[in-house]
Amino acid sequence: MPDFPSADLPNTDLIGQPGSRKLLDTPVLLLDLDVFESNLHKLADFAAGRSHALRPHTKTHKSVEIARRQIAAGAVGVCCTTLGEAEVMVGAGVGNVLITSPLVAQRKIQRLLAINAQADDLLVVADQSQNVRDLAAAAQAAGQVLKVLVAIDLGIHRMGVANPESAVELARLIRETEGVEYQGVHAYAGQLQHIIEYDERRAAALATNAELRVVCDALDAADHSPRIVTGSGTGTFEFDASLDVFNELQCGSYLFMDSDYNAVAASPEERLRFETSLFVQTTIVSANHPGLATIDAGYKCFFPRGPKPAIAAGAPLDTEYEFRGDEHGHLLYADAAYRATVGDQVLCVTSHCDPTVNLFDHYHCVRGDTLVEIWPVDARGRCV
Amino acid sequence: MPDFPSADLPNTDLIGQPGSRKLLDTPVLLLDLDVFESNLHKLADFAAGRSHALRPHTKTHKSVEIARRQIAAGAVGVCCTTLGEAEVMVGAGVGNVLITSPLVAQRKIQRLLAINAQADDLLVVADQSQNVRDLAAAAQAAGQVLKVLVAIDLGIHRMGVANPESAVELARLIRETEGVEYQGVHAYAGQLQHIIEYDERRAAALATNAELRVVCDALDAADHSPRIVTGSGTGTFEFDASLDVFNELQCGSYLFMDSDYNAVAASPEERLRFETSLFVQTTIVSANHPGLATIDAGYKCFFPRGPKPAIAAGAPLDTEYEFRGDEHGHLLYADAAYRATVGDQVLCVTSHCDPTVNLFDHYHCVRGDTLVEIWPVDARGRCV
Structure with a gap:
């Protein structure tokens, strides 16, 4: 310590x-470490059993120690929402960080390149072509490559391309542009995570997965098949993992279980309570x-x-x-x-x-x- | 820096x-420093003009630099809500700190004595006899004296003695007990600060001052006249300073003026906008x-x-x-x-x-x- x-x-x-x-x-x-560790391993075991990668979101805990424990338990890496969080994680040697917000300002892109130079497999998201061009130009000038996911809007309108055509267009731009490397898609349906009723939440998750499936099919058809399809949360991971769309889960709150998430019904069998x-x-x-x-x-x-x-x-x-x-x-x-x-x-x-x-x-x-x-x-x- | x-x-x-x-x-x-400095001096000048001491609350800004500027502009000292805040201020050499929350746990009292030993004129509040005895015993054991204000409840029930008799009793206990030194009273009517209408807020402040006057009269009658009568806030200081009850003002938000306080009507003449x-x-x-x-x-x-x-x-x-x-x-x-x-x-x-x-x-x-x-x-x- x-x-x-x-x-x-x-x-x-x-x-x-x-x-x-x-x-x-x-x-x-x-x-409470005993409870914390139980939660940690429950989800890690679930993901391993489904052959899904786990990339927990550090926005929940903001702790290097916890990120390391998640990776030790089998996570492929972690997510960060802000560049500042990623600087902390990468600076502490945490590898495979995905930054889940677009970084659009030139000063942020310069900071991003500084940690990209020392990071192992850093991933960023983009939802518009100008940002891709800015990322690429800065990376080229620095003699670097930035690994980029196309952000997909699953209905929150917080970020992400609005339709499959835009996803294909952005994926093509990334693949055609030097300095950036296409890795797949990022999509988070935050609006579903807190639907209280199990069946209602399940139905909403299935519908959203179907929506994302359409995007992925369009990418496949255009020969831009995503290597990574990342997203999901503590409220929907069970459904998201049961389908053939996401291959990576970003849950965060499962470690702590606040009263918001305690109100969200677990599976009727309570396998993953x-x-x-x-x-x-x-x-x-x-x-x-x-x-x-x-x-x-x-x-x-x-x-x-x-x-x-x-x-x-x-x-x-x-x-x-x-x-x-x-x-x-x-x-x-x-x-x-x-x-x-x-x-x-x-x-x-x-x-x-x-x-x-x-x-x-x-x-x-x-x-x-x-x-x-x-x-x-x-x-x-x-x-x- | x-x-x-x-x-x-x-x-x-x-x-x-x-x-x-x-x-x-x-x-x-x-x-915005120009606006900040204008606010800073407006209130300092007002207090000086009324011969009222100003002891601004650092819970608003939590900044050593700002506390120093308030003191340079004429404040007698500052307030802190938590012991942790006071440790920061005293540690940075800011003098005359008043901690406005009761510190009741033994471990907190030991930390309090550690900063009291290096502080210039530290003040604490108490609202119950056991706490006074605990403060006194710990201070005596450390060969120190703690300066104590009796906290008065002006209707929020957040802290403070509930009636004039309890105030007199607690003041007497402080005066009779070695290790603590009676300094006066602390009273904060937080519930009045955000009353939008000027006249309504004024009437409420006058009523509360009258209530506090009764407490002070009882203390005077028992020969425990308070040297310090401290309280008030950005919403009521103008009224509190116009009466003969408070002699010290604790305003904090006047420096920044958030939308909460911007909605509170200034005086019709806008002398202190x-x-x-x-x-x-x-x-x-x-x-x-x-x-x-x-x-x-x-x-x-x-x-x-x-x-x-x-x-x-x-x-x-x-x-x-x-x-x-x-x-x-x-x-x-x-x-x-x-x-x-x-x-x-x-x-x-x-x-x-x-x-x-x-x-x-x-x-x-x-x-x-x-x-x-x-x-x-x-x-x-x-x-x-």
Whole structure:
């Protein structure tokens, strides 16, 4: 583990102390390693069983340590959303990074070439011809080659070419242009991942795969068959892997399972039920009114959209959380006469894990009741 | 300015280059220094004119550089919400820090004593007797004295004693206990700061001041007159300063003026109209559909509660922003046939500035069209 100044890591002295989980100076991002490892291997085994490549998205965890563990468990590489995240991963020696957002500005392309020079098999996406030409010209000038996937829009309109003809056209441009190398397609149907009902989500995934199939068929027909067809997420990987379209899965949230994803129904057989491994541990700092307590975690610890933070331990499970500013939240006890104890710790399940992780500098990793490691959130804040 | 690794600061080479504001690698937190300085001095002059002490809240900016400028402009010191923020400020030599949240855990109290030993006039708050005893015992054991304010609850129930009798009791306990030193009271009426209508907000502030007056009268009568009566915010300071209750103002957001505070009506005479100095600068990264473009800023760049990000430049001002995931947002142009240009930069006004600043590592400071400095958000993420 790297060295940190002590004020930055006030809990280091607790590492290895039995019972330290409940002594942590809070608020901290807590990772239950046993659950985390179970989730990690469940998906790795599933992908291996289906002969699907796994390229987990690091936007969820932003951690070099976790990326390395995913690769050790069988992933072919990782995804990053931003160039800044990719710089962190490549800089730490993580190989086979796919950057899933188009990089369009000249300054970004120069930074991209700097990490491409030291990276093993870096992949980028493009969704328009000018960007391909810009990438190619810069790569040629630097004496490099950039490996490019055509981004396909599966209905979010966030990025990607809008139809099969444009996909073929862009693939042809990439293949005809020096400095860039065509690798296949990237497509992410984010709008499907959180459909609660299993059958409804399955039907939507099948329809989207069929749409992508049309694109791939057009590419095949034009002799631009994609080597890589990458996408999918924690909500749809099971369906995406059952068809003959994607050959690579990008799931990220399966490691942590926030309340957003916990609400999404697993398969009726629950073959692949992931459990919650990620929490925010907090402390009651004020309790001068019955039925009410204040904890030290507000907007700067919990992403404030989606389900509110839920109680996992330290208060009755029907206690409600209410945001009470940037650094504080209220616990509203069902028993209006309840007298909370200042200093007690309360463990919370978060909503959307990605932007929650991004609020913290470190993971506090526990096994049972013991803090065993502290991992940096290496790419936290690397939005640029 | 401190040295940083270059991947962490991709825009440093632009410092001092005319026109560099529009070349910035995005998304970045942008600070317009001319507007910022005007806001800074407007409030400093106001407080000086009223003989009120100004102790601005650093939870808004989390920046040592900005804290120093506030003190240079006349502030008596600064406020911090968390111990982690205070460690950063005290560690950088910023004096007269008030920590506005109760620190109740033993481990936090030990960290507190570590910075109290090197701090100039550190102040803490307490709202219950056990905490006062814990602070005192730890301070005595360390051969130190902790300066304590009694926290008063002005209706949020977030912290503070619930009535004048409890205030008197706690003040007496502090005065009778070795290791702690009574300094006065801290009270913050956060619920009033965003009342839109000027007269309604004024009436609410007067009522709250009257409530606090009762507490102070009770303290006077018991011979525990507070030396410091500190509180207030950007929404109510004008009223709070016009009465004889508070003698110290804690405003923070006046420096930046987010859309939340821009919606709060200034005085009818507009004597103290602050302007927006803080923005998020973004780039259009995809635009394959008419009337629609994708920018590189989503939940990880914009705090997602309150008004949506508003356009300040780079797109028609009636263009609507819509969140489209962690790292992306849509621009919905009023003209449905509009064809956006990939690579164009778009400047956005943020909603609540505090949690927005907390998402970034740096301020990109501009004068006119030129990037002139990059300041770290030193206490970003220091929630513990």
